[in-house]
Amino acid sequence: MCRFRSSNLDIGSIMNGKIFTRLSLGALALWGVTTSVQAQTSTTGEVKSGEAAQQSSSGLMQEQRNTGDTTKWIQLYTADGQPATVVMFPAPEHKTPTFGLSQQTQQQTSVSDKKSRSGLPQLVWGASFDFFFDNREYKNLTTNWSQSLFGARINPEIGVTWDGRHSLMMGVSLLANFGAKPFEVDNEIFGYYQYISPRFRAYAGVVPRSRMIGEYSGAFFSDSVKYYDPNLTGLLLQYMGGRGYVEFGCDWNSMFSKTTREKFLLFSAGRLGLGARQLFYLGYNLTMYHHAGWDSSDEPDPTVGDGVVDNVLIEPFVGVDFTRIAPTMQELSLRVGWINAFQNDRAYVGDYVTPGGVQIEAHVQKWNFGIHNTLYAGDNLQPYYVAPAPGLDYGPGLYWGEPFYRTDNIYDRLEIYWQPINTNMMHLRVSSVHHYDGHKWGWQQKISFTVNLGQNRIFNNKK
Helix, strand or coil, X not given: CCCCCCCCXXXXXXXXXXXXXXXXXXXXHHHHHHCCCCCCCCCCCEECCCCXXXXXXXXXXXXXXXXXXXXXXXXXXXXXXCXXXXXXXXXXXXXXXXXXCCCCCCCCCCCCCHHHHCCCCEEEEEEEEEEEEEEEECCCCCCCCCEEEEEEEEEEEEEXXXXXXXXEEEEEEEEEEECECCCCCCCEEEEXXXXXXXXXEEEEEEEEHHHCCCCCCCCCCCHHHHHHCCEEEEEEEEEEECCEEEEEEEEEEECCCCCCCCEEEEEEEEEEEECCXXXXXXXXXXXXXXXXXXXXXXXXXXXXXXXXXXXEXXXXXXXXXXXXXXXCCCEEEEEEEEEEEEEEECCCCCCEECCEEEEEEEEEEECCEEEEEEXXXXXXXXXXXXXXXXXXXCHHHCCCCCXXXXXXXXXXXXXXXXXXXXXXXXXXXXXXXXXXXXXXEEEEEEEEEEEEEEEEECCCCCX
16 A cells, blocks of 8 residues: 655644644653663674674673664764764564664764764765565455555665764665566655764764664554655654654645645654663554545545544553563564554544544564564544545545554454574564454465665765
C-alpha cells in the first residue's frame, strides 16, 4: 500500500498542532531531567548481549549493554577535544518505520584531528542500500489485500561536517521497483542539517526516516511507508540517555495552494528503563495527522471533496526485558499497551470518535531464530478507511498504519524469522508472517537486506 500525499487548515488544526508541539517539547524537557547519559570513552563499535566490558584494539574500554540487540556506539568529542561515546537505545526492527535500519544506529562522522575539532569543515560521504521482498497472500482477508512488493533502494549522500557535531548532507534516494523500469519513479532528492551531541540530536530538512528511533507498532506505520516513503520533510529532535530516549518529529506532506490543503504528521515516542538493571520499562507512542481535503468549490457538487480530519493515535505501554537477567537470550521480552484513537471529521461528522483496544507483544530470539507475536483486541482504529457515508472514504490517505487494524474485534500477527546478520553495517532477516483478522488467516513472506556504510570522511588527515 503506497501513500499518496495531497492537501485546508483552519485555526482548530493549528491549535491542535501547537498543543501537540508544546506537549512534545515538555516531554523532551521532562525526559531530559529523568534520564542520565552513560558516556564512556570508546571507539566506534558494538557490544553483543551478555558480553563483559572489554578493551578495544585501541586500548579504550567498551561498556557492556545487556540487551537482546546489538548496542551501537557513536564516537563524539567533548569540549576539550577528548573522545567520548554515547549509547543509542536501539528499537526492535519490526516495530519501527525505518526500512531495515531500525536496529542500526547511523554511524556519524568521526573527526579525530585537531583541525576538525577546531571547526575546519571536512568532506564526508555516506551510503545505504535496502532490498525488500514482500509477498502478501491475503486472499481470504477482508481487512487487507494480496500483492507482491519487490524492489531495492540505494541512498548515496555527500556533505560537510565541522566541529565534530554539525553536518550538512545531500543525497538521492533511488528506487528500483522490480518489474518496472529501474529508477523510473519514486526517486527523491534529500538534504538536511544534523547536529549530534552526547545527549541530543537534531535533524532539519528532508531527512531519512532511518534516523527515527521510536518503537512504533504497525498501528502507526505500515510496511509501505518503510518501502516507498523513505524521507520525512520537516524536523526530527531526539534526546538519548542511559535509561532511554524521547523523540519528536514533524513530517509536512502538503502545502496550501489553490487546489490543495495542508497535511502534516506530528509524532513522538519515548521509553524509560526502571530499576538498577532496567528489567522493567515504560513508554509511549503518539501521532497526530492533520488531513485536509482538496478544494471542491469548482466541482458541480462541492460536497465531493474530502473533509478536514484530525487523526490522533496514542499508545502508552509497559514492558519487561528478561534479557537483563537471561543474557544468553538474544531477545526475551513482553510488552503491554493500550492504543486509542481520537478522530474528528469536521466537515461530515463534527465530533470525535474514540476507538481503542489493548495490544500485547511477546518476543523471543535465540541462535538468530525468533518468534514475535502481536495481539490487538479492540475496536476498529480506522473507521473512515472505507465508509458508506459520502466523503468518509479516506483509505491510506488518512491512515498510515496497517489496514489490519480495521478489525472489528481482534487482530493477531505472528512472525517467525531467521536473522543471521545483524550488525552496524549489515542486516538480513527472513520471515514468515501469519495474520488473523478475527475471521480468517493470511500469510506473508518477507526478506529484507540492508547495508549501511554510515558517514565517513573523504580525506583522512594523518595524526
